[in-house]
Amino acid sequence: MTLSIESAIKSFNPTLPLAVALSGGADSTALLIACARRWPGQVHALHVHHGLQAAADGFEAHCRTLCTRWGIPLRVSHVNARPSAGQSPEDAARQARYGALDAMLADQPLIRSMALAQHADDQVETIVLALSRGAGVAGLAAMPGHWERAGLPWHRPLLQVSSEDIRRWLRAQGAAWVDDPSNADQRYTRNRIRKHILPALEATFAQFRDTFARSAENAAQAAELLDELAQQDLQNTGNPPSIKALQTLSRARQANALRHWLRTTHATTPSAAQLGELLDQVAACTTRGHRIRLKVGHGFVERKDGSLDWYN
Numbered sequence: 604m605t606l607s608i609e610s611a612i613k614s615f616n617p618t619l620p621l622a623v624a625l626s627g628g629a630d631s632t633a634l635l636i637a638c639a640r641r642w643p644g645q646v647h648a649l650h651v652h653h654g655l656q657a658a659a660d661g662f663e664a665h666c667r668t669l670c671t672r673w674g675i676p677l678r679v680s681h682v683n684a685r686p687s688a689g690q691s692p693e694d695a696a697r698q699a700r701y702g703a704l705d706a707m708l709a710d711q712p713l714i715r716s717m718a719l720a721q722h723a724d725d726q727v728e729t730i731v732l733a734l735s736r737g738a739g740v741a742g743l744a745a746m747p748g749h750w751e752r753a754g755l756p757w758h759r760p761l762l763q764v765s766s767e768d769i770r771r772w773l774r775a776q777g778a779a780w781v782d783d784p785s786n787a788d789q790r791y792t793r794n795r796i797r798k799h800i801l802p803a804l805e806a807t808f809a810q811f812r813d814t815f816a817r818s819a820e821n822a823a824q825a826a827e828l829l830d831e832l833a834q835q836d837l838q839n840t841g842n843p844p845s846i847k848a849l850q851t852l853s854r855a856r857q858a859n860a861l862r863h864w865l866r867t868t869h870a871t872t873p874s875a876a877q878l879g880e881l882l883d884q885v886a887a888c889t890t891r892g893h894r895i896r897l898k899v900g901h902g903f904v905e906r907k908d909g910s911l912d913w914y915n
C-alpha cells in the first residue's frame with residue numbers, strides 16, 4: 604500500500620544520528636525536512652556537488668539555504684564524475700556520488716545510519732528499466748529498502764510514497780526545491796519511462812505501485828534463494844569450480860552457480876550468450892584433451908586441469 608510521508612517516517616526507525624543524502628530535489632528535500640522534524644538535532648545532510656552539471660551550483664545553494672533555515676548541519680563534497688570507456692554518464696555520476704557519500708560518512712563517525720530518498724515511482728521505473736534490459740530476478744528485485752554498506756545501515760524510507768504525494772506535501776509545508784533539468788532529458792531511458800510508461804500504467808492499473816512493489820519483493824526473495832543455492836553448489840564444486848562436479852548439476856543450476864562464481868569471485872557478469880556458450884562447453888568437456896577458452900564478462904574462462912579458471 605502506498606503511504607503518506609508522515610506514515611512512512613513514523614514507521615522508520617533508524618539508529619541516530621541519521622544522515623540524509625540531499626540532492627536538493629523534491630524527494631530528498633522532503634525526506635530531510637520530515638526527518639529533521641521527527642528527530643530535531645539528530646539529523647545531518649550530505650550533498651554531493653556534481654562538477655559536470657551546469658545546474659550544480661544552484662543545487663548546492665538550495666541545500667545551504669534549506670539547512671540554514673532548519674538548523675541542520677550540512678556537508679558538501681565536490682566531485683568530477685567523468686565516465687570511463689563504456690560507462691554511461693548516469694553510472695559515472697552514481698559511482699562518484701556513492702564514493703563521496705562514503706568518504707563523508709567515514710569522516711563523521713558519529714553518524715549511525717544513512718537515508719536516501721527514492722520513492723514508489725522510482726521503484727516502478729527501476730523495475731521497468733530492469734525488464735527493458737532482460738534482467739533476471741536479481742535485477743527485478745529493484746531497490747532494497749534497507750541494506751548495509753561499509754558497516755552502516757542504509758535506508759530508503761520513502762519507497763512506499765508516491766512522487767505526487769511528496770510534491771503535494773512539500774507545497775503544503777511551503778518548502779522549496781530545485782528541479783534537476785536533466786530529469787526532463789528524453790535521451791535517458793529512465794526519463795522516457797517516467798514520461799510515457801508511468802502515466803499509461805496509472806491509467807491502466809490504478810494499484811501499479813503496490814503490485815509492482817510486491818513483484819519486486821517476490822523477485823528479491825527468489826534472488827536470495829538462488830544465491831543460497833549457488834553458495835551450496837559452489838561448496839560442492841569447489842572454487843574454482845570443477846568441471847566434473849558442475850556436470851552433475853542441471854543446466855539451470857550450473858548457470859546459477861557459474862553466474863554467482865563470476866560475480867562474487869571475479870566481479871564480472873556474463874552476457875546470456877556467453878553463459879550459454881560456457882554451459883555448452885562444460886557439457887561437451889568429456890575428454891582430457893578438450894580445451895575451453897571463452898570471452899566471459901570482461902575477461903576469459905579457460906579450462907585448467909579439471910576446473911574452470913577466469914582471468915583478464
Ligand SMILES: Nc1ncnc2c1ncn2[C@@H]1O[C@H](COP(=O)(O)OP(=O)(O)OP(=O)(O)O)[C@@H](O)[C@H]1O
Pocket residue numbers: 623624625626627628629630631632649650651652653700718719720721725783786
Ligand atoms: N547530488 C547528490 N547529493 C547527495 N545525495 C544525492 C545526490 N543526488 C542524489 N542523491 C540521493 O540519491 C537519491 C536518488 O538519486 P536520484 O538521482 O534518483 O534522485 P534525484 O532525482 O536527485 O531525487 P531527489 O528529488 O531526491 O533529489 C536521492 O533521493 C538522494 O537521496
